[in-house]
Amino acid sequence: MLRSPRLLIAVAAAVAVVVAVSIVLLTRSTDAPADPDRKVISPAGEGEKHTHVRLIGDGTTPTAGGYRLAEVTFPKRSREIGDLTFKILDPQGAVVTDYVEEQTKLLHLYVVRDDLVDFRHLHPVLGDDGVWRARVDVADPGRYRVIAEFAPTALTDGSQVVLGTHAVVEGTPPPAGPAPESTGSDGLVTLTGPETLPAGQDSRFEIGVSDGADGVLNLGTYLGSYAHLTGFDVETGAFVHAHPLGAPTATDRGSDLTFHTSFDVPGTYRLFVQVRVDGFVHTVPLSVIVR
Structure with missing residues (x-):
């Protein structure tokens, strides 16, 4: 598996919203077809043995399996693009720099407001110093969760780790809207x-x-x-x-x-x-x- 992430060119555009609470991101993508040998959460094809990648953690805590989400910085204002940075520490407290690519990326990052309205799926860049960096903008003030999903090479059984922490964007959160339906x-x-x-x-x-x-x-x-x-x-x-x-x-x-x-x-x-x-x-x- 490759060690370097692929460049993704993203273009965000506003569109008409039918469901009142829908947050819609439009991103230009040039991905290649799925790799049939890639190990994913669901099976690769019909009739194959049903397997799941084992997840360590559920994204509600900054530590799981000895790994820790550390030194998180987050934009302080909404509707302004800012830097989101963090490190992943291993059970010995050292910065993790070696990851296994999963679904074409070394790490998947999710940003979601506590009311589960504003959502972002990001792919930060790993620096030589072990610091992950991404540019992010959020729609409104409020408390947000930052969730990192990754597979360190030290875990040889194919497990993935999911860690999460909170960040606060200054201001008054918007009133809650109706929940999405099916x-x-x-x-x-x-x-x-x-x-x-x-x-x-x-x-x-x-x-x-x-x-x-x-x-x-x-x-x-x-x-x-x-x-x-x-x-x-x-x-x-x-x-x-x-x-x-x-x-x-x-x-x-x-x-x-x-x-x-x-x-x-x-x-x-x-x-x-x-x-x-x-x-x-x-x-x-x-x-x-x-x-």
């Missing part, structure tokens, strides 16, 4: 997921993708997969991450992406689903009840 749209892409899922067992479910009128969209890959699902338990903030099984299939509602994963704890989950359509990545929030 169907969401950014005005260009409509996603439809399940209303409920069973807790504590592997389950297969579909997320439909369309233009809002049951039309099939031109789906491409983003970071080596046809979709990225990043979820958070509304009550605890626990992190979940999954990718679909292979390519989309055409259906009466457009096309379906099939996921095979499990949610261990009952509750309401906010899902941020990212799909690439005609070269742009759309991020649309959905909600699902796990019981």
Whole structure:
């Protein structure tokens, strides 16, 4: 696996919002097709043995498995691009500089406000000093979570570590809006997921993708997969991450992406689903009840 991250050229654009709380990011992407040998959260293909990458931590604490998210700096103002920096320390307190590439990146970084409205999926750059750096802007004041997901080369069993901490952006947070439902749209892409899922067992479910009128969209890959699902338990903030099984299939509602994963704890989950359509990545929030 490669050690150096690939350059991603990002262009953010505002679009009409159908779901009031939808935060939509449009990013130009030039990713190559998925690597069938890459180990991901869900299986690489139909009929293969169902496996999960073992996650150490759930993103609610800055330490897990002896690893620590340290020296985090975060922009103090909203609607201004600023620097987000941090280090990862190993169980001996040394700065981690060696990582295994996963889903085309050495580390995936998520920034989400505590009310699960404002969401960012970032890919910081690792410096020779072991400091990760990213540029980020957030929509509004409030308390944000910074969540790092990575696989240090020292973990030879393929496990990934998920660490999280909080940062505060000065000002008065906006009032809470209505929560997303099982169907969401950014005005260009409509996603439809399940209303409920069973807790504590592997389950297969579909997320439909369309233009809002049951039309099939031109789906491409983003970071080596046809979709990225990043979820958070509304009550605890626990992190979940999954990718679909292979390519989309055409259906009466457009096309379906099939996921095979499990949610261990009952509750309401906010899902941020990212799909690439005609070269742009759309991020649309959905909600699902796990019981």
